[in-house]
Amino acid sequence: MVSNLINANPVVYEKKDRRTRSAVNDVDEYVGEPIDQQEIFDHLRDIKDPEHPYSLEELKVITEDAIEVDDNQSYVRVTFTPTVEHCSLAAVIGLCLRVKLMRCLPSRFKVDIRVAPGTHATEAAVNKQLNDKERVAAALESPNLLNMVDECLAPSYAS
Amino acid sequence: MSLVDESFELKELQVLEGHADRVWSVAWKPATGFDGVPAVLASCSGDKTVRVWEQSPSSGSFQCKAVLEETHTRTVRSCAWSPSGKLLATASFDATTAVWEHVGDDYECVSTLEGHENEVKSISWNASGSLLATCGRDKSVWIWEVLPGNEFECVSVLQGHTQDVKMVQWHPNMDILFSCSYDNTIKVWAEDGDDDWHCVQTLAEANNGHTSTVWALSFNATGDKMATCSDDLTLKIWGSDLLTIQSGNGSAPWKHICTLSGYHDRTIFSVHWSREGIIASGAADDAIRLFAEDGDGLVLNNPSHNGCDLEFFVVDEPKYHLLLKKDKAHDMDVNSVQWSSAGNRLLASASDDGTIKIWELISLAGDQKPPL
Numbered sequence: 001m002v003s004n005l006i007n008a009n010p011v012v013y014e015k016k017d018r019r020t021r022s023a024v025n026d027v028d029e030y031v032g033e034p035i036d037q038q039e040i041f042d043h044l045r046d047i048k049d050p051e052h053p054y055s056l057e058e059l060k061v062i063t064e065d066a067i068e069v070d071d072n073q074s075y076v077r078v079t080f081t082p083t084v085e086h087c088s089l090a091a092v093i094g095l096c097l098r099v100k101l102m103r104c105l106p107s108r109f110k111v112d113i114r115v116a117p118g119t120h121a122t123e124a125a126v127n128k129q130l131n132d133k134e135r136v137a138a139a140l141e142s143p144n145l146l147n148m149v150d151e152c153l154a155p156s157y158a159s
Numbered sequence: 160m161s162l163v164d165e166s167f168e169l170k171e172l173q174v175l176e177g178h179a180d181r182v183w184s185v186a187w188k189p190a191t192g193f194d195g196v197p198a199v200l201a202s203c204s205g206d207k208t209v210r211v212w213e214q215s216p217s218s219g220s221f222q223c224k225a226v227l228e229e230t231h232t233r234t235v236r237s238c239a240w241s242p243s244g245k246l247l248a249t250a251s252f253d254a255t256t257a258v259w260e261h262v263g264d265d266y267e268c269v270s271t272l273e274g275h276e277n278e279v280k281s282i283s284w285n286a287s288g289s290l291l292a293t294c295g296r297d298k299s300v301w302i303w304e305v306l307p308g309n310e311f312e313c314v315s316v317l318q319g320h321t322q323d324v325k326m327v328q329w330h331p332n333m334d335i336l337f338s339c340s341y342d343n344t345i346k347v348w349a350e351d352g353d354d355d356w357h358c359v360q361t362l363a364e365a366n367n368g369h370t371s372t373v374w375a376l377s378f379n380a381t382g383d384k385m386a387t388c389s390d391d392l393t394l395k396i397w398g399s400d401l402l403t404i405q406s407g408n409g410s411a412p413w414k415h416i417c418t419l420s421g422y423h424d425r426t427i428f429s430v431h432w433s434r435e436g437i438i439a440s441g442a443a444d445d446a447i448r449l450f451a452e453d454g455d456g457l458v459l460n461n462p463s464h465n466g467c468d469l470e471f472f473v474v475d476e477p478k479y480h481l482l483l484k485k486d487k488a489h490d491m492d493v494n495s496v497q498w499s500s501a502g503n504r505l506l507a508s509a510s511d512d513g514t515i516k517i518w519e520l521i522s523l524a525g526d527q528k529p530p531l
Binding site: 108128131133135137138 | 390
């Protein structure tokens, strides 16, 4: 394969064991259980990296610890680590995270997405874009980008 | 009339439903809402349409009178009525600005302004309705001249911002244009005579400016003060000398007066200054906040003047206080807040939850403190 990939040789990690959950993992606002770190991670772990046939969990782009959630405050913050410091697909990964959570969490949630500090050359710029809701909305109106995002999200919907 | 001593309530009058996606902006039609003329409001949405709502004289409730659709092919981001109320301009992510005219029972698109390279985010008419300004993600601000027969001619393309321009707003009295941007600055644009527009001032971080995206700006009734709101979680008040502005002689420099911080914990998307002097803000925490200026600029027991008990100064730096906070004004982010100019203390708000709400500011009977 011609190596135009940003990161041709990613490190692939083992997947963590999955905890079986008693409640159905759908959006159900009437289920009494507060939304926790594990649930958010379950929504995100199988998202495919835009460049490689591996999940964000396998590439350690996201880990459970990097998710902060406060159900009472309806707040979530996800910190992700791009595989390479100059990864130009960091914004796409961030967008995938945002879209998945937008589709899976109750609308009361406020979500912040950021790149792990020190892991990206243009961290501030990427973070600003990912958290500008108007920019995100406009980007998602682009069919090409939406397709790319949907492709990355597809494996994460399988229960 | 002093707003300091009264207490207020923001009463929810009505929820306007109908849009199928988030509502980005609302705009009250000028010269409506008083003297028997029913209030009219326009709203625009991610559902690619614009809705026009009219208040029924008998019941007082707002009904949707028109849906402006099948014109914009993407999100309609903002809308603005011409000062006469005859035209409605709408800005869209489809890179065009449409101009609509009320024809019979419906609205007809009479002109489409093209030129921006990508999403158009804001439009503003000048006070006389002779000029229209637009701005967008392509970092530029365009000025269009309004010609007879609903023709529009671009007279200037202003470059200067280094990022996405979020909003443009003409000064309420003078043909001076203001823009605010993702580049964290506010720019002031004026004409040198003969369609030569250029940036006469930039309000940046170094001038006590914002440290993140500036989403909106709004002038007070007299036009000598301006409020700006930002992703940096603050509202800033700026002032300029009224006489200098009005003399039109060169640029009247704007100075930072005051920063309202600690009141918001998420991005502030909208700010609007009422004719009475109440500043409303709409934010990403679903709340609406109202602020007013303290007293008349009298300062007592100013701690920087030791030993002076009852000394008063005409302060260059008026202070502002929170009048009230409406938590959970909507179920999701508040994108826009707009006071009606009709003097009826009506406020409209638009939200990601797909609704518009009409509020009335009610004064509660309170203790009247004796004047100082």
